[in-house]
Amino acid sequence: MARRAKDGMAITGERTASREVSRPAPRRDGLSEMSPGDVDTDPSRRPSGQQTTDYEDEARRQPTLLIRRTLRSGQRVRFGGNVVVLGDVNPGAEISARGDIVVMGWLRGVAHAGADGDEQAVVCAFRINPTQLRIAQFIGRAPDLTESALPDTPEVAEIRDGRLVIDRWQSSGQNHPGR
Amino acid sequence: MGEAIVITSGKGGVGKTTTTANIGAGLAQAGHKVALIDADIGLRNLDVVMGLENRIVYDLVDVVEGFAKLKHALIKDKRFENLYLLPAAQTRDKTAVSPQQMIDLVDRMKQEFDYVLIDSPAGIEQGFKNAVAGADRALVVATPEVASVRDADRIIGLLEAQEKHNPFLIINRIRPSMVKKGDMMDIDDMIEILAIELLGVVPDDEAIVVSTNRGEPAVLNGQSRAGEAYRNITRRLLGENIPMMKLEEDTLFGKLRKMIGFKG
Incomplete structure (x- = not known):
């Protein structure tokens, strides 16, 4: 699949x-x-x-790598395509993908989508609370010292108008009508 | 030309990383230009204790391999303009770097910084050898436990074998009430065995747990006893003559008990 x-x-x-x-x-x-x-x-x-x-x-x-486990600290995945994780991505773990990254769980580590410069790439996860998020050459980091409430909902990170934004996941590709 | 100081212990979990973060912040607070190097490749923690984890883009291994420039890998602290961190790689291991590469790196950094503090991993293998290689001086951290003192003694021997003489001792996590009851090794016992110069004694302090979890060095917290101890250690490192902190008032009963050698 x-x-x-x-x-x-x-x-x-x-x-x-x-x-x-x-x-x-x-x-x-x-x-x-x-x-x-x-x-x-x-x-x-x-x-x-x-x-x-x-x-x-x-x-x-557009090959896709399916990882059926949780990525733990120190584990790093680099792949020239999309990456799907059936599990969590813990702090200290790193995913770098040429395409999109999908995490069916918590994203708490570092994720780099569009690692070769594709600004159309997205990162989605059931819960996004990453140490750092990168899409193409854009880098976003978690705010310092926030225990602030995270939305209890799947989200997607993407580049919008030259900024890395995280937004609620909308069904059926409404997030990216262009894709 | 700055000075490179390695913080090491042999045993794990005695407070090397906490000590590195606190002395680093203390030296920066005193106005010195300081760089911290996390030499614990594969098990990095100093970035977390400093609260800088989310800023890491390049790391020590990237610099050593020539993949990134040193100035791009150094992370500026969020509290002090003159404090920087060179994080370890988390996805590699100790064999990614050689002692000679560490010497070259530390020498380069000494050109730019007044103090380069190197946080050593536990153990005596390659990680330790890497951490120690570029250092001019060593701080040995030990807790008042037999196992920790044994490991510290081993480390001091290894340091001497590498021509790194006269390391300083930091006694961490001492509990005055237990020492008083004779349930814990006291400072004199430890110095007698290790026979190196004592730089300071840090009391066990719950505030340290909070501060390391929050990524705020305790040395900046005026309320913390451990923070005060680290401030004193920093000043002694800078050559000031600061008397040892009084851990707890001696009672007559306590003195008597010690005199007759009553244990437990």
Whole structure:
């Protein structure tokens, strides 16, 4: 499952968007004809004549690393693609990804998305309270001495108007209509 | 040309990092230009105790490997303009740096700073050797426990073998009431074994736990007994002649008990 599926379409097959894709993206033609069960990325089993999005190709261009554990202090992940963590990222742990970073848990360590300079990259986590956040060349750090209440909600960090901002996660890609 | 001082102990958990942070802040408060080096690669803590963890971008290993410039890796303290921290790498280990590289690094830093304090890791292996390599002087931290004194003695021997003579002793976490009852080694017992010059005695103080967790050195806290002890240690390090802090009033009963050697 570790594939880049930009706005959940690969999973739901919903008729959400071929709208305003700003970066060159694979053709998604034919997707609207598919029912959820039809998503099949194995070309050999693909019925001839039926148009299917080539997720294999997309996955090659945007590989994703799935980490099914908590990253602890001193553990560092560097990856030339997206990184998904099924667990927490503790203080002292570091993730550096060329693409996006998704943490299905607490992000308390250091995360660097778009490490090669991609300002479109995002960091999302169930709870974001990082030591430091970096996207492309932008760096944000946790405020000093705050026990201030964190929003008890999933959030996303991104570059908006030249600033690194953390915002509540909105469903179905509303955070990034351009992606 | 500044002076490089390593803070070491052999045993872990006796207060090397706390001592480094407090003496560093004390020296900076006295107007000196100070750099702290966290030599505990892989288990860094000094950044947390200084409350600077969230500012780290480059670290000691990045500098040694030439990946980052020293001035980019140094983090300016949030309280003092003249206090800097060179953090350790957390995702590497002690073998990432060699003693010769540490000597070169510390020599470079001594050009710029009046004092370079090096926080040594526990142990006597490569991390210790790295930390000690570039130092001109050593401060040995020990707590009033047999194990800690034993390790401190070993460390002093190793320092002498490396031609680092005349280290100073800091006795940390002493509890006057326990010493009085004879339940804890007292200062004289420790000096008798270690036979090095005593720079100061720091009483056990709950405020230290609070201050290290908050990232605010206790030396800046006028209320803290340990902070006062660290202020005195800093001044002695600068050559002032400050009498040892009186830990607790001696009672006649206590003296008597000591005289007849009553233990426990």
